[in-house]
Amino acid sequence: MSLTRAQVEAIAHLARLEITEAQMPVYVDSLSRIIDFVEHLSAADTSGVEPMAHPLSDQVQRLRVDEVTEADQHEKYQQNAPAVAAGLYLVPKVIE
C-alpha cells in the first residue's frame, strides 16, 4: 500500500468528503493502486521540459473591460438553493 489509512483520512478531510467506515479500506486500496500507477511518470526524462500551461501554445488569457455585463437574476438562481431567506443563502451558524 503506498497510502496509509491516516493519509487517506487526511485527504478526505482536505477534500471535504465524508467517507464511511465501511468504505474507507476500499478507498485506501484503490487510491494506493492509482498512485502506484501514476508513479510510472517518474521514469520519464523531462529535464529541460517546460510544464504545459495550455494545450494551444499561442493562446493567452483574454482581458475585457471591467464593466457589469450580467443582469441580476438572483431569485432565479436561488430557486436551486437548499435554504434561502431574504435573498441570502442559509448555512448553520458559523460564529457562536
Next chain:
Amino acid sequence: MSLHTLTVAELAAGLRARRFSSLDLTLHFLGRIERLAPQLNAFVTVTADRALADARAADEQLARGEGGPLTGVPIAHKDIFCTDGILTTCASKMLSNFVAPYDATVVERWRAAGTVLLGKTNMDEFAMGSSNETSFYGPVRNPWDPLRVPGGSSGGSAAAVSACLAPAASGTDTGGSIRQPAALTSLTGLKPTYGRVSRYGMIAFASSLDQGGVLTRSAEDAALLLKLMAGFDRRDSTSVDVPVPDYVAELVRPLAGLRVGVIREFFDKGLEPGVGTLVQDAIEALRLQGATVREVSLPALPLSVPTYYVVAPAECSSNLSRFDGVRFGHRCESPRDLLDLYKRSRGEGFGDEVKRRIMTGTYVLSAGYYDAYYLKAQKVRQLIAADFERAFRDVDVVIGPTAPTPAFELGAKTSDPITMYLNDIYTIGANLAGLPAISIPCGFVNEGGRDLPVGMQLVGPHFSESRLLSVSHQYQRITEWHRRVPPGYA
C-alpha cells in the same frame, strides 16, 4: 422508408421538401423513446412537451419558408449541458434536483439552428467513467448487446443514436468520452480541437481537457452539427477566436494525396487482434483510394494514461469544490455545523468514482506532492504534444484503433479502477495535446454470436476538423459500416 434510420442531413432535406412534418418526426422519435429507451436506460429526462412545442413552431416556420439549416430536426443533449428550465443532473445525486437557470452555448446554438430537443441523455457521473456504469441513474446498455456497456462517458448519447432513438446527440470528451462510446456503438464521434466549441454551460470536469462534440450516424452529420456549435464565445475564457470553416462544403476533398501515419504504439500487445485487423483493413482502403501510408512513432504516448490520471483528477478536485451544499445541489439532513454540512453533502451527493478522483486530485496537488505528480505530469504532457507535432510534419492525419477491444460486459471492469482507465489508452493523447480526433465505424467482430462494432480513430493537427471530416466522409462513401443498425432497432 423508416424515418429513424435517416441521417440529420436526410431529415433536414425531407423537412424542407415538406415530405414529412417536424411534428410527425418528433412524435415518431418520442414513440421510439417511450418503447425502447427504458431497456437501454439511455435518457435521464425526456422533454416530450418541449419537443412537441419546438416541433409545432418549426412546422410553422417551414410553412412560411423560413427557419435555419436544421429547423425541425430532433436531437438529444448529454445531461452535462445546461438547459434552461430543464433538469440538468450530470447523472449525479448531487445535481438530481438541479434545474439549470440558463442554456449552455452549445444548447443555445443548436436551438437557434432550429433543432427540437427530445431529451437529456444518461452518462457517467460528472463524465467520469468509460462504461457509463458510474451514473446515479444506473448503467446504460449497448444496443448491439444488452449485456455489454455502450462505453462512456457519453454512453446515453451513444446508445440513443445507435438505437435510432435520436438522429444525433451532443457529447463531451475529456479523455475519450465521445470517441470510445462511438466506437463501441458503431457511430461517428467527433472531439474538436480544444477551444473550438464553447464550454459555457457545460458542467466542468477537467477544464484543460474538456471539449464538446457530437455523436452521429455519419461524418456529414458531424460536419453539419459542428458547424453550428463551433465558434468563438466570449463567455468561455478558453474559447478560441478562429473562423469556423464550412465543414460541409469541404467534405468533397478527395483522399488522393492524403498522407496517413499509422501509430506504431497503438498496435501493441493490449490491442485485441480482431480489432487491429479491421483497422488495418480500413487503412488499406484509404491507400487504395490514393492515400499514402507510413508508420509513425509517438514514443511518449504510452505515458498518456498515467499523465491523464494526474491532470484530470487535479482539475476535477478543483472544479468540483463548487458543490458545497449551499448554493445548489444536494444538502445533507440536519448538519451540525458548516464542516459537517460540506462533508456529508459531498459524501452523500457524489458517487464512488467521483470521490476517488476528487481525492486523487487533492493528493497530487497537496503540499509536498505537487512537483512530483502535477508538475511532472504537465511536463510529460508536453512530451506527448511534441510527439504529435513531430508526426504532423510528415503526415496529415495519424490513425489507429479507438479502443483496444469491442464493448465489454457490464461489471467486467468495475472492480479495479486501473483496468477501467486503460480503456482510454488510445484516446487520451488527443485530449492532452488539445488535438481534434474522430472515431468512425470500420467493421464488426463476432463475439458470443453477436456482431460488435469496432471504431477507427483519426487524429489531426489543431483546427484540422475539416480534414478529419472529409477523410471520414470519403471512407463512408466506399463503406457501409456506418449504415448498419443494431438488430431489433431497425
